[in-house]
Amino acid sequence: MAITILAIESSCDETSAAIVKDGKVLNNVVASQSVHQEYGGVVPELASRAHQQNIVPVVNKAMKDAGVLPKDLSAIAFTRGPGLLGALLVGTSFAKSMALALDIPLIEVNHMQAHVLAHFIEEPKPTFPFLCLTVSGGHTQIVLVKSPTSMEVVGQTRDDAVGEAFDKAAKMLGLTYPGGPLIDKYAKEGDPNKFDFPETAMPELDYSFSGIKTAILYFLRDELESNPEFIKENINDLSASIQRVLIDMLMNKLRKAAKQFDIKEIAIAGGVSANSGLRSALQQHKQKFGWNVYIPDFQYCTDNAGMIAMAAYYKYMENDFIGLDVGPLARMPI
Numbered sequence: 001m002a003i004t005i006l007a008i009e010s011s012c013d014e015t016s017a018a019i020v021k022d023g024k025v026l027n028n029v030v031a032s033q034s035v036h037q038e039y040g041g042v043v044p045e046l047a048s049r050a051h052q053q054n055i056v057p058v059v060n061k062a063m064k065d066a067g068v069l070p071k072d073l074s075a076i077a078f079t080r081g082p083g084l085l086g087a088l089l090v091g092t093s094f095a096k097s098m099a100l101a102l103d104i105p106l107i108e109v110n111h112m113q114a115h116v117l118a119h120f121i122e123e124p125k126p127t128f129p130f131l132c133l134t135v136s137g138g139h140t141q142i143v144l145v146k147s148p149t150s151m152e153v154v155g156q157t158r159d160d161a162v163g164e165a166f167d168k169a170a171k172m173l174g175l176t177y178p179g180g181p182l183i184d185k186y187a188k189e190g191d192p193n194k195f196d197f198p199e200t201a202m203p204e205l206d207y208s209f210s211g212i213k214t215a216i217l218y219f220l221r222d223e224l225e226s227n228p229e230f231i232k233e234n235i236n237d238l239s240a241s242i243q244r245v246l247i248d249m250l251m252n253k254l255r256k257a258a259k260q261f262d263i264k265e266i267a268i269a270g271g272v273s274a275n276s277g278l279r280s281a282l283q284q285h286k287q288k289f290g291w292n293v294y295i296p297d298f299q300y301c302t303d304n305a306g307m308i309a310m311a312a313y314y315k316y317m318e319n320d321f322i323g324l325d326v327g328p329l330a331r332m333p334i
């Protein structure tokens with residue numbers, strides 16, 4: 001009999017459900033929450049409420065599109081953490097109820113491991129061991145991936161995530177949330193060397209992005225004092241210069257990690273992997289250092305249940321199930 005798993009993701013601001021059958025992800029239904037846009041960031045309370053509204057239609061659609069009935073399911077998987085507690089609670093409670101009602105096993109998934117395993121949904125797949133740079137609004141990590149179920153975080157941010165840095169910089173430039181894609185858009189027309197924002201030096205393979213934010217704030221304040229139109233007149237060059245420093249910081253540590261672990265299999269995941277500057281930096285490294293570079297399809301880069309389903313499949317194969325007394329974890333190490 002086929003192994004069919006329903007997976008649910010609700011850690012931040014996307015409510016998502018997916019079906020994986022015998023290791024193949026059949027679909028990936030995502031309901032994004034537009035309610036946060038006017039607030040310039042994700043509002044946890046509003047995220048929980050939106051998940052509550054979205055979860056039944058999203059799960060129903062995933063089941064229907066895949067032609068799967070409740071009786072066909074072998075297990076239910078859910079994101080246990082890390083993420084917003086109230087948001088995680090919705091997916092966790094829903095998954096537990098369904099597993100209880102259908103009397104089938106429950107599988108907990110670590111959201112960060114799932115971002116890494118998104119690379120196994122489609123071809124080409126990286127070979128082990130590989131390094132994965134996970135970059136989004138909530139995370140910045142370099143992960144050493146030894147197998148689907150054995151991973152180690154070898155570097156990470158000590159403060160803001162890089163996506164957060166993009167979004168906060170964008171906000172200072174007067175752009176709407178999430179500003180990362182807008183900085184990317186304006187950067188394409190700008191000079192990346194026009195303005196110099198200093199990189200923040202951190203030990204080992206760690207990152208810090210909060211200093212850049214302050215540097216940009218003071219720089220803009222000074223310039224606006226003498227020219228109130230400064231941002232408007234320089235939006236392209238400002239975007240390109242901000243993007244350059246953020247991508248340089250990401251690549252410097254990634255290069256260091258590749259050297260340290262003598263690995264040329266390099267993957268990226270998370271919303272910021274859509275950034276064209278990061279993508280072209282990776283292509284340059286591919287040429288220069290002979291890296292094999294892996295970037296998942298965009299729908300599997302941002303938060304999605306397809307990656308939760310993929311991770312759940314590997315756990316199912318190892319009979320790695322969890323009891324119904326499980327609760328969500330805002331922090332959950334890989």
Ligand code: KG4
Nearest residue numbers: 136137138163178180184271272274275302
């Ligand atoms: O993975 P994701 O959808 O959600 C989580 O944060 O978990 O990532 C969203 C982040 C936001 O900070 C957004 O600004 C950033 O990814 N982002 C980008 C681009 N597209 C999305 N940042 C820079 N350039 C982009 N093209």
Ligand code: ZN
Nearest residue numbers: 111115136303
């Ligand atoms: Zn994520």
